[in-house]
Amino acid sequence: MGSSSLFAIVFLSWVFFISRTNQLQTYESQVLLQLRKHLEFPVPLDIWENYNGDLCNLASTPHMSITCQNNSVSELKIMGDKLGKVSEFYGSAVPNQTLSKSFSIDSFVTTLTRLTSLRVLGLVSLGIWGPLPDKIHRLYSLEVLDMSSNFMFGSIPPQISRLVKLHTLIFDGNFFNDTVPDWLDSLTNLTVLSLKNNRLKGQFPSSVCRIMTLTGIALSHNELSGNLPDMSTLSGLHLLDLRENHLDSELPSLPKGLTTGLLSKNSFSGKIPEQFGELYQLQHLDLSNNFLTGTPPDVLFSLPNISYLNLASNKLSGLLPNHLSCGDELGFVDISSNRLVGRLPSCLDTTSNNRIVKFGGNCLSIDTQHQHPESYCKEANMEKGRSRGEAIGVLVGVIGGSVIIMVLLALGLIILCRRYRSRGCMEQHTSPKIVQDNSTSGISSEFLANARIISQAAKLGSQGSIAGRVFPLEELEEATNNFDQSSFLGEGSIGKLYKGRLENGTYVAVRSLTLLRKYSIRNLKMRLDLLSKLRHPHLVSLLGHCIDGSGQDESTASRVFLVYEYVPNGNFRAHLSESCPENVLKWSDRLAVLIGVAKAVHFLHTGVIPVCFSNRLKTNNIFLDEHRIAKLSDYGMSIITEEIEKPEAKGDSSKSWHITKSEDDVYNFGFILLESLVGPIVSGKGEAFLLNEMASFGSQDGRRRIVDPIVLTTCSQESLSIVISITKKCTSPESSSRPSFEDVLWNLQYAAQVQATADADQKSDATSQNSQP
Structure with missing residues (x-):
């Protein structure tokens, strides 16, 4: 064969290869553009519209990134501005947050599966709605699947079990309403399972306990019930989040490598297992708002890494020993609203400056203003000791008596209405004579009939009201x-x-x-x-x-x-100012303040009916007590001031109290976040200036220019990025784009957890370096 013929063959081969490569890139580019059309042209993908180059070469943004390998899309991440499941308290999605009625999730997934080399897929807050199609399993190379904060419902398709390479599965904040799949153990490489904030029901599947690779399980804010199985075999598990379900078994054994256990707001009963004293890696344990009994194990307080321990609102009883030892890392303890008696152990003495302890609502012989008499706890324990038969008998008697009383009251009301119909019975019913109701909630009959305002504490009949x-x-x-x-x-x-x-x-x-x-x-x-x-x-x-x-x-x-x-320790703004350097808060302390305030506002939005909006959220309305615990002032003033300035509302008075929307509180809280990042808003730096400056957060140089130096020197970049992201969302000009306070609180708690991990790692590194000769 001549050299000219050889050259021709090589040239044609090269041309064929190039054309084939270009064809492949063009094909996948067309698929991406089709996906953009399916998603109804979300703002983060505007950059695709007139882009003439290779989409693989597009610079990543916080809301969009594409990674390619071998001329194929291997990673696709898109984050939109549609909020998904806004909050469990709203019951339904915010209007205009889903894609239109013409959207077809089946067509969308069909198009998506043409990207056969995808390993990482993130489609977050894009308004995707409908049941997730089975054909999602065609993305057989997937290792990470995150479709959180959308509106998918029905079952999680069993064909996902065929994605054998999958190690991260996240469907948080959707509306899946079937049971948790029992085929999850088919995913033998799964490390992270997160299905938070859905409507999943049924029992916790025992198959999960057979996935030895798991490091994190998050199934909080669902409707799971029944028993929680023994989880001690999951040796690699670090995070277990099962908050706010209906689990009602005794607490099982937990993995010895667990660092964070969140089991609050369930119906767990029985004693806290002694095995918990062997969880030497445990840093954060929340067992609050359950029905746990007995005396908490002494060793729980002295675990070597425990920093947060919340046992509040249970039925714990007995005496905490005076010799109780607390671990060096223990910074927060809450044993309030139980039935504990005796003296508070010295290691839980609140005079310590580096440990926050809450103990109100017990029968302790200290701070009697916030304690029940000892007889209360003894009577409660005697009540607990009744036989089940006696308890059932009492319950039947109470229910029967209540039914009889209700029937008699109804008959009496009918008779009165007939007798006084000409005098307007219904008017008398809506404006009853003032009579004090001696129920444990302390709320008068008039208050319930007219205002229909009742806090969660009152609903539960709490003596703390x-x-x-x-x-x-x-x-x-x-x-x-x-x-x-x-x-x-x-x-x-x-x-x-x-x-x-x-x-x-x-x-x-x-x-x-x-x-x-x-x-x-x-x-x-x-x-x-x-x-x-x-x-x-x-x-x-x-x-x-x-x-x-x-x-x-x-x-x-x-x-x-x-x-x-x-509240003696000044306001939050003063602790952000460099005018008093010795009082300036470092990043972890600022996060603690922000979390506290977010919890307070979340309570005002959800713990009272009707809710309290327009809460004058400013840094100088946040005060710190002697232990630097944040307390919000000037809340609920709209209940007084706005009603004072206009005539009494007729009809349902509760409606007139919805003066502003919750989004306004979120917006104002966004500026509290902003001041926590950059320092107090000084003269000449108003809202417009700061909103313009927020663009600087996108680069390291910009952050160094605008972020408070105290923050930069005491924060981890990941923790800082989480707070910057939620700050941007809170200060969005469009109120419908702002997150709920539940979302804000979750992000802040996550940022604090990330920061705590970084601080612990830094401390460990410093210790190991100092130990070297």
């Missing part, structure tokens, strides 16, 4: 030296604030409000009673009030004084 005290004006004048300037703390948009000292030595903060118009004392008192019952660890408690009618008309008020607990 404390009614606010009515203060005489003379007592407040004496406490504040007749509201002297020396007692003046400041003036905000809703009145002046004074520091006072009551006769018993207690310091209080007194806010003086001048009402813009005469207002019904009865109606105002109803609202003040509500505010005084809002009790949360991260709210500044309203201790009471004083209504001043100025003597002109005993039925109307012109001034009101609100008496709050005094």
Whole structure:
């Protein structure tokens, strides 16, 4: 063969190869463009529209990335702005968050499966809705599948079990409403299983316990019930998150390598297993809001790595020994709302500056203001000791008696209505005579009938629901030296604030409000009673009030004084300022404050019916107590001020209390996040300036320029990125694009966990270096 013929063959082969390669790239590019069309042209993919080059060469953004290998798409990640399952409290999706009715998830997945080399697929918050088709298994190379925060429902298709290379499966924040699949053990390489925030029901599948590769299981916020199996065989498991389900067994043995166990808000019963004392890697354990009994094991407090221990709101009883030892890393302990007696062990003494301990609602011989009498715990334990037959008999008797009473009341009401129909019976029914209800919740019949406002604590009949005290004006004048300037703390948009000292030595903060118009004392008192019952660890408690009618008309008020607990350690903004370097908070402490405030606002949005919006969220309305626990002030003022400025609403008064939307609180909280990142908003740097500056967060140089140096030197980049991302979402100009407070809280807690891990790693590295000769 001549050289010219050989050259021709090589040339033609080269041309054929190039054309074949280009054809492959063009084919996959067309598939990507079809996917964009299926997804109804989401904003993160706008860059694809007029791009003439190879899509594999596109620069990645926080919302879109494409990775290619061998001229095929191997990784595709798209994050949209549709919120998916906004919150379990809303019950349904926010309008306009799903793709249109013409969207076909079957056609979408059919197109998607043409990218046969995909190893990593992330399709988050894109409004995808419908049952996930079986044909998803055609992506046989998948190693990571994340389709969280969408609107998929029905069953998780069993054909996913054929994706044998899969090591990460995430379907968080959808509406899957069947059982958790029992074929998951077919995924022998699975390390992360996350199905949070769905509507999955049935029992926890025992097959999960056969996946030896698992490092993380997250099935929280579902409707799982029944037993939790023994999980001790999962030797590699580090995270177990089963919060807010209906699991009602005794606690099983857990893996010895577990670092985070979140089992709160279930119905677990029985004693805390002694085996938990062998979890030497455990850092974070939350068993709160269950029905656990007995005395907690001593060793639980002294585990070498435990930093967070929450046993609150159970039925734990007995005596904690004085010699109880606490681990060096233990920074937070909550044993409140149980039935513990005796003295508080010295290692749980709250005078320690580096450990937060909550112990209210027990029968401990300390801080009697927030403790039940010892007889309460003894009676509760005696009640627990009754035989099951007696308990059932009592229950049947109570139910039977209640039914009889309800029938008699109904008959009486019918008779009254017939007798007084000409006098307007229904009107009398909606405005009953004021009668005090002596139920444990402390809520009057009038309050329930008219306002229909009831906190979660009251619904549960909690003895912790404390009614606010009515203060005489003379007592407040004496406490504040007749509201002297020396007692003046400041003036905000809703009145002046004074520091006072009551006769018993207690310091209080007194806010003086001048009402813009005469207002019904009865109606105002109803609202003040509500505010005084809002009790949360991260709210500044309203201790009471004083209504001043100025003597002109005993039925109307012109001034009101609100008496709050005094929080001594200044506001959050002062702890972000470089003017007092010794008080400036490092990043982990700022996260703790933000988490506390987010929990408080989440409670105001979901723990009260109707909810409290417009909560004046600003850094100078967040105060820190002596242990640097965050407490939100000026919350719920719309209940008073807005109602004062307009006539009483007719009909359902609860509707008029929805003054602003929750998205407004989210937006304002976004600026609290922003100040936590960059420092206090100073003169000349208003909202518009900061929103423009947020573009700088996208690069390392930009972050170094705008982020507070204290943050940069004390944070991990991953933790910082999580908070920057949620800050951007909170301050979105479109209110419908902002996340729920539940989402905000989850992201902050995740950022704190990431930071804690980074701090522990850094400490471990430093220790190992110091130990070297």
